[in-house]
Amino acid sequence: MQRLVVGAGYGLKDWLAQRITGVVMAVFTLIMFAAALGGAMASREAWQAFMANGFIRFLSFLFIVSLCYHAWVGVRDIWMDYLNSAALRLFLHVMTLLALVGYAGWAIQIIWRL
């Protein structure tokens, strides 16, 4: 039997993850906006002191992880919708995944050494 490579086997889980990570990022965005109004971005020193706070660092970590998972689901959907070639899709899926894992490590390292 001729089989098509579509990469099925997800669905509700990714749909739900996209919502949860989206809400986490939305809440973080509102906190950052409130902080900006409160002067957290008024100067370089104020910004660095704000980001070094333990609780903010915890939230930043959650934001970075959420962002990368969210981007993985979203970008993967783009490749699946527009690319016919299974080989090209697989290649770009892997590239996307590797890039996002690298970005996550890079960004977490920036906030964690503060």
Added chain:
Amino acid sequence: MSEMTKQRPKHLALHEIRLPLAGFASILHRVSGAGLFLMLPLLIWLLQLSLGSTQDSATMFAAVTGNWLVKLILLGLLWAFLHHFCMGIRILLIDIHVGVEKQQAHNSAMTVMVVSLALTAILGLKLLGAY
């Protein structure tokens, strides 16, 4: 294959699609997400420079953000983020069955477009140092 079996996978013929406003706002959700993804390295680099402890990082941050091309990209990313954010809230509301009717969905798509552009203008002028 029997006639009942659907052809999978399905692929979209973009040039044949005529979108209503809600569809246009929806594809912009995708475009803005793709743009934010592509520019992630720039954003993380700026985060690194903004949080760097050395004078070099402070100087570099000022130089990079002072470049007009970078400012233009950041302005575009600001819109992309705001549109993606507003559309995300619209999607979450539709998930819980708020605004599912055709006219409501059209109105909420219009609201997303207007609000995200207005916020881009307000915050963008701040970004460009207008006030």
